[in-house]
Amino acid sequence: DSFEEQYYPSACLVMEAGVRVLKRKDPPFDKLAFGRLFPRQKLFPNAKSIKTCAIVSSAGSLAGSKLGRFIDTHDIVMRFNHAPTRGHEADVGSKTTIRVVNSQVVTKPEFDFAHAPIFQNVTIAAWDPGRYNDTLEDWLTSADYDLFTNYEIYRRLYPKSRAFLIDPHSVWRLWQSLQIFAGTRAIRRNPPSSGFIGLALLLPHCAQVDFVEYVPSTRLNGRCHYYSKEMNSACTFGSWHPLAAEKLMALDMNAADDMSVFQFGILRIRRPDQLLC
Numbered sequence: 001d002s003f004e005e006q007y008y009p010s011a012c013l014v015m016e017a018g019v020r021v022l023k024r025k026d027p028p029f030d031k032l033a034f035g036r037l038f039p040r041q042k043l044f045p046n047a048k049s050i051k052t053c054a055i056v057s058s059a060g061s062l063a064g065s066k067l068g069r070f071i072d073t074h075d076i077v078m079r080f081n082h083a084p085t086r087g088h089e090a091d092v093g094s095k096t097t098i099r100v101v102n103s104q105v106v107t108k109p110e111f112d113f114a115h116a117p118i119f120q121n122v123t124i125a126a127w128d129p130g131r132y133n134d135t136l137e138d139w140l141t142s143a144d145y146d147l148f149t150n151y152e153i154y155r156r157l158y159p160k161s162r163a164f165l166i167d168p169h170s171v172w173r174l175w176q177s178l179q180i181f182a183g184t185r186a187i188r189r190n191p192p193s194s195g196f197i198g199l200a201l202l203l204p205h206c207a208q209v210d211f212v213e214y215v216p217s218t219r220l221n222g223r224c225h226y227y228s229k230e231m232n233s234a235c236t237f238g239s240w241h242p243l244a245a246e247k248l249m250a251l252d253m254n255a256a257d258d259m260s261v262f263q264f265g266i267l268r269i270r271r272p273d274q275l276l277c
């Protein structure tokens with residue numbers, strides 16, 4: 001096989017995973033009372049007016065970046081888990097449109113998902129991988145962390161909230177896309193990180209995504225998060241999630257120059273033209 005035949009744009013692979021939120025009409029939820037908890041709205045109601053999006057990783061090297069103002073200029077700003085903005089505005093901005101949260105954050109008492117202000121007045125996309133190849137029925141009883149209980153509490157407390165569950169099958173399809181990209185190099189048999197899931201969820205809605213401090217810049221400082229003092233390089237390079245492969249794939253999709261990526265810490269990913277895929 002020639003090289004030409006084997007090459008397929010990474011952004012197309014990510015789009016084809018079709019990362020999505022569950023809807024009321026999706027079987028088996030169309031027949032289950034639980035499915036009526038899903039919001040009727042779309043994930044992004046004003047889809048047509050979205051031009052630029054920013055994804056803010058939680059990386060320690062955002063500390064001192066002064067990227068806050070740049071981040072806040074985007075139409076949509078995505079953040080992860082319980083990553084705060086308060087007290088860090090200069091570096092990470094203050095606007096939050098959507099939070100992608102993992103099922104530990106929904107479940108563990110210390111995050112107080114149903115009441116903490118950080119999870120209010122933003123769109124929530126919560127995910128749990130379940131087991132590879134499980135059906136959605138299985139997932140309801142076999143999630144890694146039972147996110148359903150607190151999701152229900154949250155939705156009943158705030159019926160107007162925009163809190164969605166990510167289709168776990170689509171998370172595993174994204175893992176498969178990552179494996180196709182990695183080729184013969186083996187990747188971890190664990191789901192992608194919230195960061196990569198967030199990118200795949202956002203890209204279909206956004207012509208241009210600026211992913212901040214995902215591929216590490218020269219500010220790399222060994223810290224896990226910008227909001228804590230914990231030192232742990234595994235947060236950046238991965239131990240459980242196939243994080244290094246995700247970042248190589250994201251870099252493969254990048255359209256910005258090296259100065260932007262490695263000095264400023266901004267990766268620019270364009271939604272691929274349908275003709276390209």
Ligand code: NCC
Binds near residue numbers: 056104224235
């Ligand atoms: O740390 P976490 O990730 O919340 O970070 C969100 C996303 O930012 C990117 N990141 C983070 C740190 C870093 N140094 N470099 C990065 O690129 C990653 O893309 C990451 O996904 C998660 O993905 O949900 C994760 O969640 C934490 C943890 O559960 C939550 O923060 C709640 O405490 C996981 N850590 C542990 O379970 C100990 C982490 O593995 C993945």
